[in-house]
Amino acid sequence: MVLGGWGRAPLATVAAFRPERVSELRQALIKTVESGTVARGGGRSYGDQALNAGGHVVLTERLDRVLGFDRVTGVLVAEPGLTFNDVLHLFLKHGWQAPVSPGTGFATLGGAVANDVHGKNHDRSGGFGDHVLWLDLMLADGTTRRISPTEHEALFRATIGGMGLTGVITALAVQLLKVPSNAVDRFECRIVDLDDFMTALSDARATSFYSVGWIDALARGRRLGRGILETADPAPNDLPATALKHRRVPLDFPSFALNPLSVRLFNAAYYRRVPGRGRSRRVPVEQFLYPLDSLLDWNRIYGKRGFHQFQCVIPDGQAERGIRALLEAITGARKASFLAVLKTLGGEGRGMLSFPTRGFTLALDLPRRADTPDLFGRLEHITLDHGGRIYLAKDALVSPAGFQRMYPRLSEFRRVLETVDPKSRFTSDMARRLLLKPPLASQIDRAA
């Protein structure tokens, strides 16, 4: 089958295997010796991480059983294909939710470990990996090893944020977060420019449980960095239970639909949606955590050619200059992009390749055009110049040299891979692009 990431670029033809049970997985791995394999969860990473062109991919969507839940301690044991939506729908009514959520409920717990995902509460709660108690990992030789901060510690830290390259996670135990209700109390306000945003987010990270900024990525000059800041805290009381309403984008938009004028109009309307004095509302947790999920298949808005996402983090000390330089490059290129997201991150993650570091993270979509790699290259340089790093969960374009400078624990990660998977049975298009794994003999043959 042909698979893509959420950005629908690049695409890859793969032999996909969808086990119904973990017990079928071992057999499948033996068959993939020649071509290599990689796990795929909800397919919500944007680029080439869960792709393996010409090789195998293991789809984990049927491995989604709850294996145990302790209502007193909130420890959940589950298979890796359980999604954040599943966790919310099963456990919120008992007062528990995922401790850290990405911006989509369609991501799986296995995928969340493999990217050590962060949420809108990183300053308070760290990354998803910080809440993992143990993992069962099926290794290249077909055996399964239980790994945790105290058992096989190096392999555990390589697997958190390890992009599926150490093995397939077959089960995990995670500590859920106790919450008083199914809602959050959200405050939204307009932010007039970038200076205002940096100050407001610096305050919010200390005072609110959740915070996230939406930036109008077309605003220039004295409006550069204007947008909306959302802060929120768990609400003390429940809202009446309501299901999130979904709409679906029914077709791929033609490329002319997304142009500077249409995006400018959308962004201006989004900015004015919040009154000048700000507003407070109690909203369902689901609506706050996963606002984009109400529009299913929204990636089709970027048309058949797809899009790339750029996300980086710039450490606190350089953040003001770095984010300004990035926004100037983006607005100067006049690339039609909807809202960019600006958030704070609280510190380093547990994984050797975890993305977070204490700083400000900027994320935005770039429609895929002939000149997009050039702009991306400029953004990569600015990120490096300011001591930052690019998030691999969103990536399809970062250069191998840039990647190596951004991730100082890379050599440690490589040493673990050499020990547990010397023949590169686990591999992906991203792993080969970033020179994390050499191409397999079968892939060299095909290329020849």
Ligand SMILES: Cc1cc2nc3c(=O)[nH]c(=O)nc-3n(C[C@H](O)[C@H](O)[C@H](O)COP(=O)(O)OP(=O)(O)OC[C@H]3O[C@@H](n4cnc5c(N)ncnc54)[C@H](O)[C@@H]3O)c2cc1C
């Ligand atoms: C709308 C949207 C919003 C997002 N917001 C955020 C955000 O706020 N914060 C954030 O951190 N990320 C965010 N993301 C990115 C997303 O959370 C990550 O890419 C996440 O890893 C996706 O999980 P998935 O199940 O879809 O995994 P996939 O995309 O299918 O795979 C991602 C990686 O996980 C590996 N993997 C999957 N299952 C297993 C397994 N069982 N064993 C071993 N490896 C496995 C794959 O090999 C691959 O390397 C967002 C994505 C979207 C589309």
